[in-house]
Amino acid sequence: MDELAINGGKPTRDTYLSYGSQCIDDSDIEAVVKVIKGDYLTTGPTVKAFEERVASFVGAKYAVAVSNGTAALHAACYAAGIGEGDEVIVTPMTFAASSNCVLYCKGKPVFVDINPNTYNIDANKIEQKITAKTKAIIPVDFTGQAADLDKIKEIAAKYNLTVIEDAAHALGSEYKNKKIGSVSHMTTFSFHPVKPITTAEGGMVVTDDKKLYDKLSMFRTHAITRDERFLSKNEGSWYYEQIDLGYNYRITDMQCALGISQMDKIDGFLKRRRELVKIYNDNFKDLEAYITLPYEEKFSSSGWHLYIIKLKLEKLKVDRRQIFEALKAENIGVNVHYIPVYLHPYYEKLGYKKGLCIEAEKLYEKIITLPLFPKMKDKDAMDVIKAVTKVIMHYAK
Numbered sequence: 001m002d003e004l005a006i007n008g009g010k011p012t013r014d015t016y017l018s019y020g021s022q023c024i025d026d027s028d029i030e031a032v033v034k035v036i037k038g039d040y041l042t043t044g045p046t047v048k049a050f051e052e053r054v055a056s057f058v059g060a061k062y063a064v065a066v067s068n069g070t071a072a073l074h075a076a077c078y079a080a081g082i083g084e085g086d087e088v089i090v091t092p093m094t095f096a097a098s099s100n101c102v103l104y105c106k107g108k109p110v111f112v113d114i115n116p117n118t119y120n121i122d123a124n125k126i127e128q129k130i131t132a133k134t135k136a137i138i139p140v141d142f143t144g145q146a147a148d149l150d151k152i153k154e155i156a157a158k159y160n161l162t163v164i165e166d167a168a169h170a171l172g173s174e175y176k177n178k179k180i181g182s183v184s185h186m187t188t189f190s191f192h193p194v195k196p197i198t199t200a201e202g203g204m205v206v207t208d209d210k211k212l213y214d215k216l217s218m219f220r221t222h223a224i225t226r227d228e229r230f231l232s233k234n235e236g237s238w239y240y241e242q243i244d245l246g247y248n249y250r251i252t253d254m255q256c257a258l259g260i261s262q263m264d265k266i267d268g269f270l271k272r273r274r275e276l277v278k279i280y281n282d283n284f285k286d287l288e289a290y291i292t293l294p295y296e297e298k299f300s301s302s303g304w305h306l307y308i309i310k311l312k313l314e315k316l317k318v319d320r321r322q323i324f325e326a327l328k329a330e331n332i333g334v335n336v337h338y339i340p341v342y343l344h345p346y347y348e349k350l351g352y353k354k355g356l357c358i359e360a361e362k363l364y365e366k367i368i369t370l371p372l373f374p375k376m377k378d379k380d381a382m383d384v385i386k387a388v389t390k391v392i393m394h395y396a397k
């Protein structure tokens with residue numbers, strides 16, 4: 001076997017393959033140019049059209065597009081009425097935004113450990129963390145695979161909680177033949193470049209509930225409204241009132257033009273991700289003594305935002321760090337999703353301690369995210385397989 005690049009050997013690839021990337025073509029560019037030449041750059045008809053497009057795709061009644069996925073989560077927490085001292089059930093195996101949104105509302109994130117197979121929040125462990133102060137649950141459809149949503153909804157109904165599903169990974173994913181976005185009280189999406197579709201920065205909340213929709217819409221624009229239903233008085237047709245503390249979380253019409261153009265292609269993006277996953281799964285079969293491949297729920301159809309392998313450390317001579325650095329030296333854009341949120345220094349300062357969610361902490365030591373995005377060629381996937389095989393076999397016990 002060749003010497004690893006990390007030891008001075010020749011890397012598997014000459015050029016670096018990133019772990020995720022947008023897929024932009026001429027029709028996307030034309031769509032943006034058309035809008036930028038028009039009358040509305042923000043808060044115009046293209047925003048509305050993008051909202052309607054995503055709402056109808058996911059099967060939700062209402063949608064509110066905002067400046068990013070984090071703003072979507074913040075707006076959803078606000079609409080759910082989360083305030084000082086309220087507790088919200090969250091998962092540690094996620095991007096910090098899924099828990100930070102609770103802090104923005106002065107609430108307290110309560111971490112519930114993950115299921116060691118799916119890496120999603122373990123719905124069987126939620127109930128024991130519920131108190132009189134619990135207001136909401138924020139499950140994440142990790143890597144695009146739906147969380148245990150029926151069970152979560154059942155618990156929410158029993159304790160009168162709002163379910164805010166963080167589907168930043170899961171636009172186009174399905175849960176029991178229902179599109180993600182049609183299941184929970186509110187579902188949030190992100191349109192960051194590595195996510196299923198992109199608007200550069202962007203996010204959205206979808207819901208079937210008109211009351212939540214009104215709150216979300218208002219929160220996006222400083223909670224300033226001209227809507228007669230919410231005014232304390234009316235001094236004329238110019239009149240408006242700020243009725244709560246909102247933010248400027250608006251998204252531009254150019255971004256939404258890009259979003260609509262991306263929605264035209266989402267089925268192709270999802271199909272390509274599935275094809276690449278099949279190449280990985282088929283070719284990693286021989287390595288299963290050393291790595292665990294992603295687990296797939298029978299009832300759910302993942303949009304495959306991420307492809308994560310789990311190292312069987314007991315079968316390897318080195319730890320994750322050395323495998324990771326060796327893959328990087330082979331010019332493979334590896335990543336780690338995620339560091340358990342509460343292990344960050346800021347959360348430690350808030351009083352969260354190591355040992356809180358054992359399964360998430362154990363998983364964190366073993367995971368590596370491999371490149372996966374629609375623009376990848378079969379040859380790119382084969383390079384990843386070659387590099388992973390080379391590195392793993394080099395360090396195999």
Ligand SMILES: *Cc1c(COP(=O)(O)O)cnc(C)c1O
Nearest residue numbers: 068069070095097168190191192
């Ligand atoms: C990307 C992401 C977010 C935040 O989205 P932004 O658009 O980057 O603000 C939230 N939650 C999860 C799980 C994400 O992956």
